[in-house]
Amino acid sequence: MDSLGQGMATAAKLLFSLDREVYSIVFLSLRISSAAILAAALVGVPLGYLVGTGKFRGRNLLGTLLNTFMALPTVIVGLFVFTILSQQGPLGSLNLLFTVKAVIIGQFILATPIVAALTMSAVQEVDIRVRPVAQPLGAGTVRTAWTVLEEARFALIAAVIAGFGRAIAEVGSALVLGGNIKGYTRTVTTAIAMETSKGEYGMAIALGIILLIVSFAVNIFFRKLQARTA
Numbered sequence: 001m002d003s004l005g006q007g008m009a010t011a012a013k014l015l016f017s018l019d020r021e022v023y024s025i026v027f028l029s030l031r032i033s034s035a036a037i038l039a040a041a042l043v044g045v046p047l048g049y050l051v052g053t054g055k056f057r058g059r060n061l062l063g064t065l066l067n068t069f070m071a072l073p074t075v076i077v078g079l080f081v082f083t084i085l086s087q088q089g090p091l092g093s094l095n096l097l098f099t100v101k102a103v104i105i106g107q108f109i110l111a112t113p114i115v116a117a118l119t120m121s122a123v124q125e126v127d128i129r130v131r132p133v134a135q136p137l138g139a140g141t142v143r144t145a146w147t148v149l150e151e152a153r154f155a156l157i158a159a160v161i162a163g164f165g166r167a168i169a170e171v172g173s174a175l176v177l178g179g180n181i182k183g184y185t186r187t188v189t190t191a192i193a194m195e196t197s198k199g200e201y202g203m204a205i206a207l208g209i210i211l212l213i214v215s216f217a218v219n220i221f222f223r224k225l226q227a228r229t230a
Helices: 002-016 020-053 059-069 074-085 100-137 141-151 153-169 172-178 188-198 201-229
Strands: none
Touching: 002 201, 020 059, 020 100, 020 141, 020 153, 020 188, 020 201, 059 100, 074 100, 074 172, 100 141, 100 153, 100 172, 141 153, 153 188, 153 201, 172 188, 188 201
16 A cells, blocks of 8 residues: 555646656657547558448458457457568568557557447448439448447547547557557556566556546547537
């Protein structure tokens, strides 16, 4: 209890003094996760739409894979990308390992199946109602797709929220791919893991509190966005 109390006191001091190290870690995490979820949305939403509404061979298998990949272990993703980006890997010449870009790639791989799978489920329900009405009215493929996605916008926003939550909260691939380098690739979750292992509970608690606040703020933002699009 004493260590917890001291940790809470230290955390409060770090938070209210606007400690530079704490907030630099937070802003870096936000930058990485925002880039990852943007890329994941650009890939996952179209992919989810195609799997959810398309009629092609292997569609059911692809849908099953998307649902399976929603639970990908982060360390496995980190190891897979590590082997590709290492000096002995096919993309080793790009020198991406232990950089911010490598961490973004890892988070992108983790978030994309979530966005795609939730989009797939959302558009399947909407497509049944919208397509029989849109096509007789002369809507082409693109227009029909836009109509379906517009009808499913609330579920799509939820998919993006879920993907962002997966990205910003993951630790395994960030450790493997970023190396937890101070001031360069250290994210909130990797910093919490390191500080806890060192017994520096104040820093860990402070970062944990900020992570919860950020997650809460992101959810409020998207809820307001849902309300505006209603």
